[in-house]
Amino acid sequence: MAATMRCSVGVQGAAGRAAAPRALASPAPFAGLRRANALDAKETCPIQQARAAVSRRAAAAAARAAAPRATTVMSANVAPKKILMLGGTRFIGLYLARQLIEAGHDVTLLTRGKKPVTYRIPDDTDASYERFASSVKHIACDRTDAVAMKAALANKGFEVVYDINGREADECAIVLDAVGAHNLQQYIFCSSAGVYKKSDQMPHREEDEVDFKSRHKGKLFTEELLQQRGVNWTSVRPVYIYGPLNYNPVEEFFFHRLKAGRPICVPGSGMQVTQLGHVKDLATAFVRILGNPKAARQVYNVAGERFVTFDGLAKACAAAMGLPEPEIVHYNPKEYDFGKAKAFPMRDQHFFASVDKAIEELDWQPEFGLLDGLRDSYEKDFGRGTYRKEPDFTPDDMILSKVKGKAFA
Amino acid sequence: MATLSARTAYSGRTSLQGSRPAARGVAASRRVQVLVRADSALIVNTKGGGHAFLGLHLAKKLLADGHSVTILNDGDQGKLSAKAPFSQYASLRGAQVVWGDPTNPAYYPEGPFDVVYDNNGKDLDTCQPLIDHFKGRCKHYVYVSSAGAYSPNDIEPMHVEGDKRKSSAGHVAVEKYLEEKWMPYTVFQPQYIYGPYTAKDCEQWFMERILRDRPVPIPGPGVQLTNLSHVEDLADMLARVPGNYGAVREHFNLVSDRCITLDGIAKAIAAAAGKEAKIVHYDPAQMGLKKGEGFPFRTGHFFASADKAKRVLGWQPKHNFLKDVDQLVRDFKASGRLDKQPDFSVDDRILAAVGYKATTVGASSSSAAGPAVSNAGVASLLSSGLITRQEAATFSQQQLEFLARKRSPSPGGATPRSAAAAPAAPAAATSGDVRQWLSRGLITQQEAATFSQEQLAFLARKRGA
Numbered sequence: 001m002a003a004t005m006r007c008s009v010g011v012q013g014a015a016g017r018a019a020a021p022r023a024l025a026s027p028a029p030f031a032g033l034r035r036a037n038a039l040d041a042k043e044t045c046p047i048q049q050a051r052a053a054v055s056r057r058a059a060a061a062a063a064r065a066a067a068p069r070a071t072t073v074m075s076a077n078v079a080p081k082k083i084l085m086l087g088g089t090r091f092i093g094l095y096l097a098r099q100l101i102e103a104g105h106d107v108t109l110l111t112r113g114k115k116p117v118t119y120r121i122p123d124d125t126d127a128s129y130e131r132f133a134s135s136v137k138h139i140a141c142d143r144t145d146a147v148a149m150k151a152a153l154a155n156k157g158f159e160v161v162y163d164i165n166g167r168e169a170d171e172c173a174i175v176l177d178a179v180g181a182h183n184l185q186q187y188i189f190c191s192s193a194g195v196y197k198k199s200d201q202m203p204h205r206e207e208d209e210v211d212f213k214s215r216h217k218g219k220l221f222t223e224e225l226l227q228q229r230g231v232n233w234t235s236v237r238p239v240y241i242y243g244p245l246n247y248n249p250v251e252e253f254f255f256h257r258l259k260a261g262r263p264i265c266v267p268g269s270g271m272q273v274t275q276l277g278h279v280k281d282l283a284t285a286f287v288r289i290l291g292n293p294k295a296a297r298q299v300y301n302v303a304g305e306r307f308v309t310f311d312g313l314a315k316a317c318a319a320a321m322g323l324p325e326p327e328i329v330h331y332n333p334k335e336y337d338f339g340k341a342k343a344f345p346m347r348d349q350h351f352f353a354s355v356d357k358a359i360e361e362l363d364w365q366p367e368f369g370l371l372d373g374l375r376d377s378y379e380k381d382f383g384r385g386t387y388r389k390e391p392d393f394t395p396d397d398m399i400l401s402k403v404k405g406k407a408f409a
Numbered sequence: 410m411a412t413l414s415a416r417t418a419y420s421g422r423t424s425l426q427g428s429r430p431a432a433r434g435v436a437a438s439r440r441v442q443v444l445v446r447a448d449s450a451l452i453v454n455t456k457g458g459g460h461a462f463l464g465l466h467l468a469k470k471l472l473a474d475g476h477s478v479t480i481l482n483d484g485d486q487g488k489l490s491a492k493a494p495f496s497q498y499a500s501l502r503g504a505q506v507v508w509g510d511p512t513n514p515a516y517y518p519e520g521p522f523d524v525v526y527d528n529n530g531k532d533l534d535t536c537q538p539l540i541d542h543f544k545g546r547c548k549h550y551v552y553v554s555s556a557g558a559y560s561p562n563d564i565e566p567m568h569v570e571g572d573k574r575k576s577s578a579g580h581v582a583v584e585k586y587l588e589e590k591w592m593p594y595t596v597f598q599p600q601y602i603y604g605p606y607t608a609k610d611c612e613q614w615f616m617e618r619i620l621r622d623r624p625v626p627i628p629g630p631g632v633q634l635t636n637l638s639h640v641e642d643l644a645d646m647l648a649r650v651p652g653n654y655g656a657v658r659e660h661f662n663l664v665s666d667r668c669i670t671l672d673g674i675a676k677a678i679a680a681a682a683g684k685e686a687k688i689v690h691y692d693p694a695q696m697g698l699k700k701g702e703g704f705p706f707r708t709g710h711f712f713a714s715a716d717k718a719k720r721v722l723g724w725q726p727k728h729n730f731l732k733d734v735d736q737l738v739r740d741f742k743a744s745g746r747l748d749k750q751p752d753f754s755v756d757d758r759i760l761a762a763v764g765y766k767a768t769t770v771g772a773s774s775s776s777a778a779g780p781a782v783s784n785a786g787v788a789s790l791l792s793s794g795l796i797t798r799q800e801a802a803t804f805s806q807q808q809l810e811f812l813a814r815k816r817s818p819s820p821g822g823a824t825p826r827s828a829a830a831a832p833a834a835p836a837a838a839t840s841g842d843v844r845q846w847l848s849r850g851l852i853t854q855q856e857a858a859t860f861s862q863e864q865l866a867f868l869a870r871k872r873g874a
Contacts, residue, residue: 307565
């Protein structure tokens with residue numbers, strides 16, 4: 001039982017494939033796994049390498065699922081908790097709530113109630129969705145309304161709060177006051193690596209300087225508030241989250257253009273380095289924090305282990321869709337005024353963080369490398385015809401007109 | 410791989426669990442314990458290059474840890490003893506230093522040695538005699554290889570142990586031989602190293618230029634990331650091998666846990682020196698440079714992960730470049746190198762090719778108010794809004810004309826540049842726009858009075874973003 005706690009949602013896909021023998025072939029460009037020291041100098045084509053990496057990963061996941069880990073899996077040994085989750089119905093919360101239910105916890109989602117609280121997602125099976133939908137609870141409330149929150153949450157005995165969508169310190173204060181300190185054991189907060197001050201020296205590490213002028217400063221003030229209140233808090237700083245049902249058009253940006261056969265317009269040199277983190281890995285990290293004494297009053301960067309260039313991400317998305325390498329057009333963003341439209345989904349700078357603290361202290365490891373993560377997102381979402389935002393190719397056409405002399409035809 | 414149970418350390422290193430910062434690097438379940446005892450180490454050191462001072466600092470660290478150290482140094486003692494790092498050997502208390510050819514067993518010091526470090530060979534011919542001699546005769550065989558042997562990966566650029574290596578690299582042939590021979594090897598893969606007593610320049614290339622107020626020509630966009638590692642941190646990593654059986658038959662990147670952009674190196678040094686970095690980017694492919702000319706580092710991303718060393722060796726760096734840069738500038742100033750006249754002819758060639766013109770006080774170009782034009786041609790480019798005043802002040806006529814051609818609407822009636830700013834807006838701006846830009850502080854009165862509408866529109870867009 002203990003061993004299967006790890007990643008019940010999502011392992012489905014990986015372990016479902018036949019476990020290939022653990023060949024020590026050359027690692028793929030996108031593999032991202034900690035691998036054995038193979039000194040194989042054979043040149044194999046990138047797609048073959050990628051497939052080899054994916055089947056190695058599947059084999060590893062299957063092996064892990066089959067044999068119990070020697071080390072203690074904290075969450076599996078944690079007694080069931082009464083959990084309140086704020087923001088459990090859009091993206092991260094979907095996977096996190098399911099993992100917590102599977103682990104035997106009592107989970108209540110707090111939302112305004114404007115949208116359905118439970119709905120089937122591609123990673124669900126009939127049985128798993130049935131278990132989830134019948135177990136998860138709901139409280140309808142506006143989290144910014146202090147009075148309503150007190151009425152809804154007082155004396156309900158919540159032991160753990162997962163605050164996934166909190167943005168400002170006041171919002172957090174409302175929750176703390178409403179839930180009450182008596183039973184509260186842990187407050188686990190979703191912050192953002194966007195709080196780090198931009199730097200020439202990278203990666204961002206948890207001890208680095210943060211930017212109190214950034215648009216994420218509310219997250220910093222929340223962390224401060226939690227510390228002041230003496231709560232047992234943990235803050236998680238993801239980088240760019242991706243995966244099926246992402247409401248932020250990160251991979252979707254590339255998928256739209258690739259599907260339309262359009263070139264990908266990348267600002268600057270395309271050598272800017274960034275980092276994606278799969279939502280399921282993020283959910284698992286959140287689960288690992290529960291009941292983990294090491295995590296008390298700590299901040300953790302959580303994302304994939306490898307970093308990717310802007311150009312590289314375009315290529316990886318194409319590979320995930322089974323398409324050949326895309327045409328990439330570079331442009332100088334300063335030469336344009338795109339108005340409110342976003343020409344590119346990512347900050348035009350290096351943006352990546354070290355996750356070695358989370359790996360070390362939370363007994364956590366990202367399951368997805370870049371290629372299999374993007375494949376997962378494509379196969380379970382965009383590739384099925386679903387996406388969140390209609391594409392706006394106006395910025396692309398502006399760029400193409402200028403750089404190539406004509407818009408895309 | 411044998412795991413050893415926890416033992417008390419002689420050296421006073423705290424064992425496992427202890428306080429937060431110490432334990433942070435390594436989980437109890439995963440760390441292989443280091444037995445501290447007096448080992449006998451042989452360091453075979455190179456006669457020059459970026460690695461040479463690694464041998465010196467490693468010797469220092471091993472001695473401090475209580476081991477006995479013998480150094481076999483390649484090269485001519487007469488020529489090298491006076492130079493850094495070899496001049497510092499005298500300060501190594503208790504180390505034995507002999508000079509000789511590392512490919513000739515006749516020179517090998519009498520053992521026995523528990524651990525052998527080959528910090529010299531770059532190919533199998535050089536390394537093989539040493540390996541063959543010590544097979545079966547040591548507990549650890551450490552080979553200092555190179556991170557340069559990784560195949561470049563333009564998608565996921567960070568090098569992680571186990572990633573594909575260049576099959577043709579000499580170092581890789583040595584690594585394969587160690588594997589085939591079942592040596593108790595540990596391979597370390599360093600990049601660029603800085604610190605006291607180096608035999609080869611690293612950050613000094615930047616200092617030579619910045620501290621002389623010279624521009625710094627950097628190839629490519631300048632965002633390329635590289636590792637710059639302090640030699641003491643790396644010596645510490647290497648010194649963690651003796652007694653650590655978790656290190657056997659493993660590769661480690663011998664690097665800091667931070668990387669830095671090429672522009673960032675220049676900016677950090679400039680800030681430490683109280684100067685402004687004049688960075689000039691160029692395309693190296695257009696320069697016709699010979700090997701070794703131009704920039705001292707690789708021009709693509711070149712950085713590696715140090716996570717494995719932290720996990721398996723329990724290593725933690727104490728340095729990073731930004732922390733050290735003030736001291737590095739002080740050291741450089743104290744070195745007397747600024748009194749010399751380095752050869753900047755390659756720099757000058759590059760700067761000329763990109764049309765770099767220094768802005769100096771008193772020259773005809775100035776960044777202050779007043780049009781900075783030296784001839785009618787440039788004036789017309791300015792008034793057509795195709796170049797900015799900053800460019801007119803800095804670039805050569807040739808460069809300005811190149812830019813003007815590049816930015817002009819192409820002859821086939823393609824969309825003019827200004828249309829990119831506001832969809833369906835006509836090329837010229839109205840005076841109402843000018844008033845708005847003035848009130849928003851995007852243009853000055855001086856500029857409004859002097860420049861064409863198109864130039865003002867250009868500036869407003871550029872500054873308003």
